[in-house]
Amino acid sequence: MSDSKSGVFPVAGRFTGSPVRRSEDPRLLTGRGMYVDDIRLPGMLHAAFVRSPMAHAVVLRVDTKAARSAPGVRAVFDGQEMAQLAKAGGGPLGDMGGEGVESPIFTVLATDRVRMMGDPVALVVADSRYLAEDACELIQVEYQELPAVTSAEQALDPRSTPIFANLGSNVLQGPTTERFGDVEAVFASADRVVTASLTQHRHQNVPMEGRGIVASFDPATGELRVNASTQGVHGVREALAAQLDIPLEKVHVRAGDIGGSFGLKFGVSREEVAVAAASLKLGLPVRWIEDRNENLTVSGQAREESFEVEAAITKDGDILGLKVKMVIDAGAYPGVAPMLVGTIRQMIPGPYRMEALSFTATVAITNKASYVAYRGPWASETWVRERLIDLISAELGRDPMQIRLRNVAVRGEPPLRMVTGPSLAGITAQESLQRAAALIDLDSFRERQELARQEGRYLGVGFGTFIEPAPGPRDPDETPSEEEMEQLRMRLELDGTVTVFTSQMPHGQSHQTTLAQVAADHFGIPFSQVKVVVGDTDMVPMGFGTGGSRSATMAGGATLHAARALRAKVLEVAAQLIDTGPETLNIIGGMVAAEKASTRSITLVEVAAAAAAGDRLPPGIDRELEVNFAFDGGAGGWSGGTHCAVVEVDVETGLVRVERYLVVEDCGEMINPAIVEGQVRGGVAQGIGAVLLERSAYGEDGQFLSGSLMDYLLPTATDVPQIEIEHLETVRLDADVNFRGVGEGGMIVAPPTLGNAIADALAPFGVRITEQHLPPARLLELIGTMDA
Amino acid sequence: MSLSAKGLSTDEIFQVELTVNGERREGAVEARKTLADFLREDLALTGTHLGCEHGVCGACTVLVDGEPARSCLMLAVQARGSAVLTIEGLAQKGELSSLQQSMWDNHSFQCGFCTPGFLMQITALLEQSPNPTEGEVREALSGNICRCTGYQSIVKGVMAAIASSNPKDVS
Ligand code: FES
Ligand code: FES
Secondary structure: OOOOOOOOOOOOOOOOOOOOOOOOHHHHOOOOOOOHHHOOOOOOEEEEEEEOOOOOEEEEEEEOHHHHOOOOEEEEEEHHHHHHHOOOEOOOOOOOOOOOOOOOOEOOOOOOEEOOOOOEEEEEEEOOHHHHHHHHOOOEEEEEEOOOOOOHHHHHOOOOOOOOOOOOOOEEEEEEEEEEOOHHHHHHHOOEEEEEEEEEOOEOOOOOOOOEEEEEEEOOOOEEEEEEOOOOHHHHHHHHHHHHOOOHHHEEEEOOOOOOOOOOOOOOOHHHHHHHHHHHHHOOOEEEEOOHHHHHHHOOEEOOEEEEEEEEEOOOOOEEEEEEEEEEEOOOOOOOHHHHHHHHHHHOOOOEOOOEEEEEEEEEOOOOOOEOOOOOOOOHHHHHHHHHHHHHHHHHOOOHHHHHHHHEOOOOOOOOEOOOOOEOOOOOHHHHHHHHHHHHOHHHHHHHHHHHHHOOOEEEEEEEEEEEEEEEEOOOOOOOOOOOOEEEEEEEOOOOOEEEEEOOOOOOOOHHHHHHHHHHHHHHOOHHHEEEEOOEOOOOOOOOOOOOOOHHHHHHHHHHHHHHHHHHHHHHHHHHHHOOOHHHEEEEOOEEEEOOOOOOOEEHHHHHHHHHHOOOOOOOOOOOOEEEEEEOOOOEEEEEEEEEEEEEEOOOOOOEEEEEEEEEEEOEOOOOHHHHHHHHHHHHHHHHHHHHOOOOOEOOOOOEOOOOOOOOOOOOOOOOOOEEEEEOOOOOOOOOOOEOOOOOHHHHHHHHHHHHHHHHHOHHHOOOOOEOOOOHHHHHHHHOOOOO | OOOHHHOOOOOOEEEEEEEEOOEEEEEEEEOOOEHHHHHHHHOOOOOOOOOOOOOOOOOOEEEEOOEEEEOOOOEHHHHOOOEEEOHHHOOEOOEOOHHHHHHHHOOOOOOOOOHHHHHHHHHHHHHHOOOOOHHHHHHHOOOOOOOOOOOHHHHHHHHHHHHHHOOOOOO
């Protein structure tokens, strides 16, 4: 526990910084959570979808007749019928497309075309899920198969069949090139140019709870009430109102406990729109809970990029600049991919000094599941950069740690700015690299590695370093837009407790605990006296929800400032009641007490009651003990760190054993270290899974090959090692708020860390690792013991 | 393929009587109804979660006559006459079990969706072998998937629960 500080805020630091036990847990540990699948409404019906068995086809005919008269069926909607009820939309993230991107147009259910395996073609609503699925089997769809476009390479071929008629080709965006610095001059001055083709394979979020919705339309009032599994309730509300063409104020969205998401559950999916449309049409509650096969096949996938990179370097290992060409495989209904281009481009220099960058990007459309956000959506920049540094080191015959330390930007040494623009104020990349190297004891590891090699055992060590804009340092000249601000409401209740209303939508991040910790400290009441309300559009302020590692800074900061503002208001009222100056008063443990022992103290209940009644207060005093606060993020700052993996590769079986995994990280001031460490470890586990196990696999005909958890392999307790974490002391950029986000870093940097370790282990075989997915069979191919 | 699509009757109803969390419960179900759906829908015990419905993730684990079972793969009719323990039955009289308490103290979980399955699996493990090593715990949990935590906090919670129930002098 941090010790309490004295002064104006005597209790600050009492909860913040401590591993306070989560207030979420008593319900979740006893089976009393309330996930969307747990909602029961009177008369609730159940939905199931008929889905395309083909990757690309024209829909010739949908025959729903037999299904309509099947037992328990209340309604069936084909694509045409659904098009009457819901407007065409713009993908998983609505129209968050990049600049200059023409949005493909598509209906909620397929009308004329199916564009990926599992594309929804018809919706059945019945008395039970069992009966709905039975009826789905009675629906006959006639397709005319089209050639499937299953790789970006095929998509870029002008002869490929256009997946969207209104686009005319399968190139959604690009190639577009942006240049920073004098690229040609830097390459002309280089001692050598190192080239590499690096790829990242398709893998996906797979939260343990899939998507789901319960929609309930009341024809009498015209109100649509929705329960969703989402990362932000307001986004669901806005999208449903727009696509169903009903007034925003008639739509109410709530969310309870969410069983994970990792970027998947933003906005509304086509299925969710269809279910809400069905409820609207039927005037009854309709529920749809995605099954695992649907989740894997259609909910969304991420991360399929290929890069051609040239690095201009000096013979001493200075990295002068990069030329990068990237192609993203955005899948069938492009949502987030075009938006990522700018982030990947901006972030690719990472914490390193380089003088020039040329970045060319192309976004392709294919007949695969749509590209969605997945924990650190832009992470390919870290994969490419950190793998490239090891390849450069190998070419120069130098240790990668030396090359990293040589090139990393150092505080106090200008220009402390990425070549792409952002300030690197406050970064601790150099410290984290040095600390990780020391903790791993690189020299003695090299000795051990050498001895092991003599015995035919192959050990390797790999490092990766990253920075994450969580939220990133704020440019003092830029004023954040209203959407970028974090809104928060806080009030003192009549019972003396405090309620925090936040637009954050926790789905594992524990905001009901962390925000209560901050509020408790800065208002001055016990943690247990703070309630955090989430997930209800009727109650929580506007905001985008939880994602992008924003919440620690943005919601943590908004809570801190709101608590101080509310405290000031309460002290004003209390000062009137006990006839003293507010500056002499303090709130401690739920009591308003004066510095002078002679002045009496009063309870918060008394203050709240007096403010509500008003008769004991002079006119003109603000009696509303509630504040709305909009936080701009303060000075912001980077999260970041260095990871290190020590692995042993069994060259007979291709199995990789992670012997040690070490994280040295800086996420600013921690609100709750146990929650921070959980975020880090969970991200690392996903990164390990991505490299050793997980792959969203397609056949050449576009058939999805990993539609069950027997085919899409997730890491288990025997795959993930102990993950050691050391927290660095942070550089405080803001006077008050130095909490930074930590949700994505583990997943961002674990893949290159592990890839580098495997490459190091296999160096004696001359193996060059340029791809991210390294399951045993692939490693044996690379080693040469198995034919490709 | 569903039963009706095979031309079989789905409307034959079976009576099911069983004990759930120490209470006698009964219901009338179709043959194809899974134990998980029976618990969640007919008995409104929604603490048991469904993460895959094909036997891999372990979220649906309950104890049937003391043995861990995947309630998504078991039919309700197969549980006739059995004693079933679900997550709702772990806390006694509003008091968390020592395992639940330890998982709380150790920040074992995040989103909580996998939690019921882990708790039931661990409960069975500790019944059968009260003093497992960390390696044995990881092995025993390797059929349960958690996508949030990376497992370390879960294993730590289990080891702490074991330590608190075994005084130091274990031989
Ligand atoms: S739901 Fe039963 S094992 Fe996954
Ligand atoms: S805590 Fe989320 S799946 Fe385990």
